[in-house]
Amino acid sequence: MALRRRPLTRAVSGDRMSSPAPLMRRSLAWSAFALLASTSIGQPATQPAKPPAFDVASIRQNIDPQIHWRMQFTKDGVSAVDVTLQYALEEAYGLYDAQRWSGGPNWLATRRFNIEARFDPAEYPNITLDQRRAMLQQLLADRFKAVVHHEPKVFPVYALVVTKNGPKFSETRKDDLQPQTIYGSSCRIGGKPFHVEMKGCTMQDLASVLNGQLQSDLNRSIIDRTGLSGRYDFTLAWSAEDPATAERFHSDAPPIFSALPQQLGLKLKPAKGQLDTIVIDHIEMPSEN
Secondary structure (H helix, E strand, O other): OOOOOOOOOOOOOOOOOOOOOHHHHHHHHHHHHHHOOOOOOOOOOOOOOOOOOOEEHHHHHHHHOOOOOEEEEOOEEEEEEEHHHHHHHHHHOOOOOOOOOOOHHHHHOOEEEEEEEOOOOOOOOOOHHHHHHHHHHHHHHHHHHHHEEEEEEEEEEEEEEOOOOOOOOEEOHHHHHHOOOOOOOOOOEEEOOOOEEEEEOOOOOOOOHHHHHHHHOOOOEEEEEOOOOOOOEEEEOOEEHHHHHHOOOOOOEHHHHHHHHHHOOOEEEEEEEEEEEEEEEEOOOOOOO
C-alpha cells in the first residue's frame, strides 16, 4: 500500500455534520499519519527571512445539505471542502483529541466551510509542516478572528516503553532512508486498519499512529517514553477490542496490549503526562472574500 501521511483527507456523507466514527478515523489514519509524520532528516533548509504566508485565500460557507468533506495540504497551499471550523483548527494546530480543546461557540462543530489558500512554491521550496500549520493558523486568525491560548494539563496517558527484553525491530539503514517529502518527513507509513508498516520512522511517529488508531478505544493519549532516538523499520498487527469489528476485518492478531510486546518488544504502561490543551478565547464568522 502506498505510504504517505494524508493527503490529510477525510470524507463523510450524511444528514448532519458530526465527528467521524472511530472506525472511520482508523481507516483514514494511514494516509493521515503518513502525510503528517513528525520530523525531517538532513540539514535544515534555508528559508527566506519573512514568515511564509498565503498569497491568496478564499473562505466560503458551505450550506449544501449533502456532506462530502475533505481537507488536504497541497504543494502550493491548503484545500478544504465542507469542513467545520473545529476540524480546520485541529489541522492547523495538529491536535485531534477533543478533550484537549475547550471554549468557542457551538457552531464551531456544525457550520461548514470551503477553504482554498495558495502560496508560491518557488518562494518557499522547502516549506516544513510546522510552517504550513503556522500559515493556516494565521489565516484562521485573519479571517475568523480566531484567538487561542495554550494551557498544559496533566492527563492519564499510556507511556510507550521498551520491555525488559529490549526492542524487536531494526534501525533503518542510512542507505534506505527516503528523501524528505514536501511535508518535511522521511517517515513512510502504510497498511490498513489494525495493521501498520513503518519505514524510517521515529518512536514519536509510532506513538502518533497509535494515537490515531487507538484513542477512541483507550480514551488516553499515548506518549513516547522509549528513550529511542533513531529511525526504525517495523510492522505491527493487532485485533480490535470489539469482537464484531475484529471479525469484520478477519484479524487473528492479538490485542494491542499483547501485540506490542510480542512483535516489537514495546508495551503500553499507564502513567500520568502533561499534555498541551488549547482554549479558544474568541472566534467569529469569517469576513467576506
